Amino acid sequence: MNDLRAFYGPNAGYVLELYDRYRDDPAAVDAETRSFFDEINPASLNGVAVSTASRPATQPSTEATADVPGIVAAALLTRAIREFGFLDVQLSPLGDKPHGAPELDPTWHGTTAENLSTLPATAVPSPVAAGAANAAEAIERLRAIYCDAIGYDFDHVQIAEERAWLGDAVECSRFAQPMGAEAKRKMLARLTDVEGFETFLHQTYLGQKRFSIEGTDALVPMLDQIIQGAAAGGTREIVMGMAHRGRLNVLTHILGKSYAAILTAFEGGQRRAGTAASDSSDDGVTGDVKYHLGARLARTADGNVVSVPLVLAPNPSHLEFVNPVVEGMARASQDTRDAPGAPTQDTTASLAIVLHGDAAFPGQGIVAETLNLSGLPGYRVGGTIHIIVNNQIGFTTDIRDARSTLFAGDLAKGFEIPIVHVNADDPEACMIAARLAIAYRAKFGKDFLIDLVGYRRWGHNEGDEPAFTQPRMYAVITKHPTVRALWAKQLVDE
Incomplete structure (x- = not known):
């Protein structure tokens, strides 16, 4: 249980739930999980987290304790950006303010940008975390994808394979090649x-x-x-x-309809007598308007x-x-x-x-x-x-x-x-x-x-x-x- 890699990504919400149970009643979780939480220095729960993701799974962490709530908060914020980020995109050319969502604020999840900067980038389960200095930088990269120019709205897709493909395509910028x-x-x-x-x-x-x-x-x-x-x-x-x-x-x-054909329709060419120019078709027979054809x-x-x-x-x-x-x-x-x-x-x-x-x-x-x-x-x-x-x-x-x-x-x-x-x-x-x-x-x-x-x-x-x-x-x-x-x-x- 000392290897925190198992707590990143999809498991983060489950870990938070286990931790809440543990705080209410240590006997409410299994012995291995209880032992892990027992080993955490209480002072570290609001302090610095050091990633153990680079260590072999068989080696326990001896250099630092883990900020489990902070890691979980980072994972929950990551999920919120994916799910609600489109609500923060400036979609209207007329400058109407985006609707926004409170879940996009780190404080909603019990953390801050400062706290995120103390976490490893791997606390953000996303391809954008690669090369980021810390979780705060990885989160900003994720915001640049989901809250900037395009509103990706597909959390309602229930088939996991499709949802994963869409998320991977977006976060890997598969279709966002810069224009030459x-x-x-x-x-x-x-x-x-x-x-x-x-x-x-x-x-x-x-x-x-x-x-x-x-x-x-x-x-x-x-x-x-x-x-x-x-x-x-x-x-x-x-x-x-x-x-x-x-x-x-x-x-x-x-x-590929020619300009001449469009202009002929405006001029009313070949229309039947008594038919208004704006209501004439190309052949003057149907009587239908040019924007129905x-x-x-x-x-x-x-x-x-x-x-x-x-x-x-x-x-x-x-x-x-x-x-x-x-x-x-x-x-x-x-x-x-x-x-x-x-x-x-x-x-x-x-x-x-x-x-x-x-x-x-x-x-x-x-x-x-x-x-x-x-x-x-x-x-x-x-x-x-x-x-x-x-x-x-x-x-x-x-x-x-x-x-x-x-x-x-x-x-x-x-x-x-x-x-x-x-x-x-x-x-x-x-x-x-x-x-x-x-x-x-x-x-x-x-x-x-x-x-x-x-x-x-x-x-x-x-x-x-x-x-x-x-x-x-x-x-x-x-x-x-x-x-x-x-x-x-x-x-x-x-």
Whole structure:
């Protein structure tokens, strides 16, 4: 019992429980445990701890006593950072204060930063402890992962293997490779394409509905990353579904629909007599609006000679109605009919990507209905990647009046779907989230959710004046620089 390595990591909470029992009644613990606690110098319980982890297990500690409560407190703080760290991340580009959690304070666990500095780094059961001078430094490294730029929210995942894989991927920075200079320039070019398109439409067709992407511009490079990752993993078709927010930009920059085709729709070319320009489709026959229409494209993945067909399903004004349609399209394309007999399913054949609104995801029952089908034998598609395009408002409804949960994606927790929250003004964090999503789906064949927290630069549509209903919010948005401007400034500063 003199070797403290057995008390680190998952066992720490159990040790604390045993120690509490021992203090109340020494006879309440077994003889070996009682003997160990008897040997501890009482003065050391609030003093310095010296690690014995480097000693062979057969050698007793003769140089120092162990601060068992301190070690346990460090382990509990480590767990709290993993579980609640996302609550301390600055997710809103508008500067709204994070919710925070008292469990992230060392004093909640009966310790302080000073006490942690007296403990060995191995008291923090995490890969980040390697090379740290002490537990305090290891804790700060852990905070930099869980409480800084990305909100990792997957403690609700009950399968230990999946939870361990996610934690290891995050703490080993497996998908957080720094962007090189060329990648950063490409990101700037992509954001320029996205913003320039919206700016041109806004200035040329003032007041016409387009449901712009502005405020969540990073969605486009995120989709680039997911598509490239899926293609590299052998996916042969990608089926997408989304509502109207940002749809024209996705049609242009992801599906390859030409600027000429988009502008023709705004101009009302070929429309039937009596049909408003803003309500005309490309062919002038359907009468459907341009931001409901679908598209199809064969896109070449970086570094591969194969092309990956992309399909964006048409979608009505019932925002989430397309979800089961997309899942059905993906499921159908996964059937292999080359051999005689019943078709076999190949879940790597296609990938479903569904984009949601932050008000619609918790607000429309079809979302829960579709998620409920996702794990059933007849409906599995090997995992769907969900992205909530979160502009923190539903038409004119504030968050506090729109849902009963803290986050827009909390519904997904009931289906044990890992969630990553990212600030839409941080393109690098968005790329990390996208890489993690596609890797998790490839590994476990299950759904993954990205909560892209941004804002809506204009009204619900461009004919609305949002300052009438959200004056404070839009006073901030009006002065807030675009993500392209922020990214360009960062590159100049570097």
